Amino acid sequence: MAMAALALLGSGLAACDSEEEVCCWPTAAIGTRYAELAGPTGPLGDCRSGEYDSDGGRVQDFDNGAIYWTDKTGGWEVYGLIGAEYDRMGGPESAVRWPVSGELATPGGAGRFNRFQNGNIYHSPAGTHAVYGAIFDEWARQGYENGRLGFPTSDEQDVPTGRRMDFERGWIEWNSATGQVTTG
DSSP: OOOEEEEEETTEEEEEETTTTEEEOOOHHHHHHHHHTTGGGSTTOSBOSOOEEETTEEEEEETTEEEEEETTTEEEEEEHHHHHHHHHHTGGGSTTOSBOSOOEEOTTSSOEEEEETTEEEEEETTEEEEEEHHHHHHHHHTTGGGSTTOSBOSOOEEETTEEEEEETTEEEEEETTTOOEEEO
C-alpha cells in the first residue's frame, strides 16, 4: 500500500500517493465528505482522479470507491462490494440512480447497505444485490431483511410476466402488465 500524505490546502484536502505520483484535491462537498471519512486513512483510501461530471452531478474516484454528489442528494461515498455492484449496474445512470447515504449497517448487523434515490444496494452473507422499484416497495412493506423474506439472493431477472427477485426465504414478482406484486 502506498504511503499517503494528508494536508489542508486552501479549501480542500490533498491526498497524494508518492509512489504513483497521483495528487488530488477533493474540494467543496466531496472534499468535506472525504475529510469526514478520515481522508486517505479512511475506507476510500487515496485519490485516483479529480472531480468529473456524470449524469448531472459530480464524481471523484478513490482507491476503494468514489464519492458522488448532486445538489439534490449531497455527497456520499460508495465503495467495496456495494461500490463494485453500483459500477456494474452503471452508477448514477443505473436504476437506483444517485446515492443518498453512505454505507450503513443493517439493523441486525448481518449486512451493509447504501441508500439510493430509487432503492438500496445490500451486501450480506447472501450476496450483493440492488433492490429497487415495485419489488423494493413490497420488500420494504414486509420489513426488509428482518421480514419474512430475509436478504436478497439474486438480481432482478426477467420472467414471462415481468420481473422477479429471489430472497433467502422466498421471492417477489412484479407483473408488468398489471403492476401487481406477488410474493412466494
